[in-house]
Amino acid sequence: MLLLLPQALLDGIMIGGVYITIAIGFSLAFGVMHIIDLAVGEWIMLGAFLGFYLNQWTNLEPFLFLPVVFFVFGIIGYYLQPVLFRVLSGKKGNPLLMGLVFTFGLALIFKGTGLTIFGFYSHSIPSILSTSSFSIEMGNLYLTIPSIRLVGLAYAFIITIMLQYLLKKSNFGLAVRALAQNREASGLMGINPKRTSSYVYAIYVGISAMTGVLIGNIFSLSAQMGAKYTVFSFFVVVLAGMGYLSGVPWAAFLLGLIQSFFLIYFNPGYTLIAVFVILYVVLLISPKGLFGKGW
Amino acid sequence: MRRRNILWFTIIFVALLLLPIIFSDPFSLRIATEALMWIGLAISWDVIGGYTGRVNFGHGAFFGIGAYVTGILMMKGGWAFPITVPIAGLTAGLIALIVGFPTLRLTGAYFAIAMWSLALAFQQLVLLMTITGGPDGMRLPAFLNPEFFFYLMLGIVSISFVSLWYLMECASFGLKVRSIREDESGAMALGMNPTKIKIQAFVLSAIPAGLIGGIYAYWISYIDPASVFGDIITDQAIVMTIFGGMGTLIGPTIGAVILFAFKTLFWAYLSDYEVLYLIILGAVIALTVFFLPNGIWGTLSAYLDSRKIKKFGEVISQSTGDDNEYV
Numbered sequence: 001m002l003l004l005l006p007q008a009l010l011d012g013i014m015i016g017g018v019y020i021t022i023a024i025g026f027s028l029a030f031g032v033m034h035i036i037d038l039a040v041g042e043w044i045m046l047g048a049f050l051g052f053y054l055n056q057w058t059n060l061e062p063f064l065f066l067p068v069v070f071f072v073f074g075i076i077g078y079y080l081q082p083v084l085f086r087v088l089s090g091k092k093g094n095p096l097l098m099g100l101v102f103t104f105g106l107a108l109i110f111k112g113t114g115l116t117i118f119g120f121y122s123h124s125i126p127s128i129l130s131t132s133s134f135s136i137e138m139g140n141l142y143l144t145i146p147s148i149r150l151v152g153l154a155y156a157f158i159i160t161i162m163l164q165y166l167l168k169k170s171n172f173g174l175a176v177r178a179l180a181q182n183r184e185a186s187g188l189m190g191i192n193p194k195r196t197s198s199y200v201y202a203i204y205v206g207i208s209a210m211t212g213v214l215i216g217n218i219f220s221l222s223a224q225m226g227a228k229y230t231v232f233s234f235f236v237v238v239l240a241g242m243g244y245l246s247g248v249p250w251a252a253f254l255l256g257l258i259q260s261f262f263l264i265y266f267n268p269g270y271t272l273i274a275v276f277v278i279l280y281v282v283l284l285i286s287p288k289g290l291f292g293k294g295w
Numbered sequence: 296m297r298r299r300n301i302l303w304f305t306i307i308f309v310a311l312l313l314l315p316i317i318f319s320d321p322f323s324l325r326i327a328t329e330a331l332m333w334i335g336l337a338i339s340w341d342v343i344g345g346y347t348g349r350v351n352f353g354h355g356a357f358f359g360i361g362a363y364v365t366g367i368l369m370m371k372g373g374w375a376f377p378i379t380v381p382i383a384g385l386t387a388g389l390i391a392l393i394v395g396f397p398t399l400r401l402t403g404a405y406f407a408i409a410m411w412s413l414a415l416a417f418q419q420l421v422l423l424m425t426i427t428g429g430p431d432g433m434r435l436p437a438f439l440n441p442e443f444f445f446y447l448m449l450g451i452v453s454i455s456f457v458s459l460w461y462l463m464e465c466a467s468f469g470l471k472v473r474s475i476r477e478d479e480s481g482a483m484a485l486g487m488n489p490t491k492i493k494i495q496a497f498v499l500s501a502i503p504a505g506l507i508g509g510i511y512a513y514w515i516s517y518i519d520p521a522s523v524f525g526d527i528i529t530d531q532a533i534v535m536t537i538f539g540g541m542g543t544l545i546g547p548t549i550g551a552v553i554l555f556a557f558k559t560l561f562w563a564y565l566s567d568y569e570v571l572y573l574i575i576l577g578a579v580i581a582l583t584v585f586f587l588p589n590g591i592w593g594t595l596s597a598y599l600d601s602r603k604i605k606k607f608g609e610v611i612s613q614s615t616g617d618d619n620e621y622v
Contacts, residue, residue, distance in 0.1 A: 036404045036407065036408070038352075083585075086585070087584055087585060096402075096403055096404065097348055097350055097403060098584050098588060100350050100403075100404070100407055101350065101533070101537055101580060101584050102580075102581055102584045102585070104352070104533070104580065105576075105577045105578070105579075105580035105581030105582075105584065106577065106581060107577070108530065108573050108574070108576050108577030108580065109573075109574050109577035109578055109581065110577075111573055111577075112570050112571065112572070112573030112574035112575075112576075112577060113574060115570040115573065116568075116570045116571065116574070227415070227526065230411075231408075231411065231412050231415060234408040234411075234412070235412065238405060238408060238409075242404070242405075267423065269419055269422065269423045270419070270423065272412070272415050272416045272419045273416045273419055273420055275412060275416070276409075276412045276413055276415075276416040277416075279408075279409060279412060280394070280397060280398075280409070283397045283398060283401065283405060283409065284396075284397040287397075287400065287401050287405070
């Protein structure tokens with residue numbers, strides 16, 4: 001039992017890397033626009049399928065498509081944001097509620113479209129790295145590291161660091177942070193709130209879709225996978241505190257560890273139940289996330 | 296106004312009571328029963344979603360809990376059906392109380408997410424447990440009497456409708472709930488306890504769903520995790536409510552009837568394109584939010600009110616001999 005512990009920890013951290021990237025864009029979009037996008041899992045699904053078809057068509061290494069997927073979905077997100085903005089800034093009703101319901105409708109449309117076009121089957125994106133793995137042996141300790149998961153972890157770190165750099169060091173990041181603090185005042189300071197929001201939404205959709213390709217590589221892809229990743233993404237964001245970006249990696253690693261421990265020590269079917277129980281307890285004790293810095 | 300409402304309720308109720316005499320074939324009765332079931336699910340969702348303004352993406356969980364409680368008590372416990380249905384409703388209410396306590400204290404978004412993951416967790420739990428039969432589901436003894444189920448569903452749905460109407464439109468509870476939807480801190484400043492009222496509304500919305508789930512289990516006589524805990528139950532209840540008009544009881548009823556009629560026709564003629572149904576549901580909800588945020592009934596009643604005001608204005612301008620320009 002104890003011999004498996006290092007492997008469980010390692011697996012959890014490597015899976016957690018993927019969860020950072022499905023949640024970080026979402027958390028950013030929430031921080032700036034206060035939008036809860038129920039379609040986050042569907043963006044992942046659509047991105048994964050774009051990667052899958054590009055791979056089928058060109059037979060190239062799927063990691064080469066990541067920028068392509070990012071740009072395609074970034075453009076879609078850029079042009080979708082004004083529609084969402086109109087829903088969110090409506091005079092009537094509760095805007096937050098309307099935004100939730102609207103993105104829920106989008107999620108249904110995407111899921112239905114995905115099922116119509118891609119069918120119910122599960123696929124996976126082949127890559128050179130999929131089959132290779134290396135192992136470490138120390139005494140009677142034996143660790144297996146699949147290369148693809150290590151690449152996934154590296155990808156998560158690169159995305160996180162790039163996003164942090166963009167937000168903390170660039171003028172654009174300054175505008176985004178100002179917008180997150182106060183929409184009206186940032187408009188007075190010469191920031192174009194609409195365009196900046198559109199860029200943020202584009203980044204969020206692009207990152208989510210790009211992560212879909214990676215998930216298709218590491219696990220599998222099917223048109224029904226969206227809901228699962230939406231829940232995981234929400235779990236990470238709520239645990240980190242809504243809109244608190246620095247908390248995302250820790251919450252994502254926690255989710256990864258929960259998943260790998262359930263896979264190794266218990267029945268993996270109970271993962272979602274454990275996720276819910278933890279969410280429940282965290283909300284009960286610290287409503288603003290693990291670090292108390294949520295929105 | 297209130298007397299006229301009572302008159303309308305009575306007319307519709309009597310018409311529904313007489314329905315099995317006119318359409319006595321089992322197929323029509325089955326459709327009528329299912330339409331009533333969706334009305335019940337839509338109005339119960341509306342109590343928390345429309346009146347209280349907390350979107351619940353896990354309403355189907357209460358339906359499924361009701362169905363499985365009835366199934367387990369009847370098959371493993373050997374209890375009689377009339378006892379199991381109230382227990383199904385109470386169990387759903389109890390779970391709503393336990394879950395709502397932490398999640399309803401927070402902003403609506405947390406509640407929406409927590410409830411969705413709760414519904415998924417319950418589906419997983421039912422799949423894994425042995426008492427529920429896992430993925431194979433449960434088979435209940437068949438009781439082939441369509442009239443019985445029609446009248447039972449009619450009874451439960453009309454009791455829910457009338458009691459929710461009383462609570463939400465006549466009693467002060469409806470005002471409290473709406474004040475929390477509009478401004479929670481303002482309501483707190485007026486001396487209300489928002490958490491308590493929200494939990495009450497949540498339990499109130501869960502009980503009818505549990506009762507309907509209990510009846511559904513015995514009526515269809517076969518339940519499995521995909522059919523009673525599936526996302527589609529919550530999705531349809533939400534789309535029906537929003538399409539009809541949130542924050543009213545007549546709106547969800549109209550929405551449920553229209554969308555259920557559409558669904559029946561869709562399955563009758565286009566069942567080869569079943570996933571198209573999801574796209575249509577999504578498009579209906581997105582377009583309704585975009586163009587008719589108040590739903591059909593909300594827009595219609597606002598239009599009727601504006602006409603009434605206009606008429607009133609004309610009467611005033613005629614009596615005073617004034618121009619109509621200020622009205």
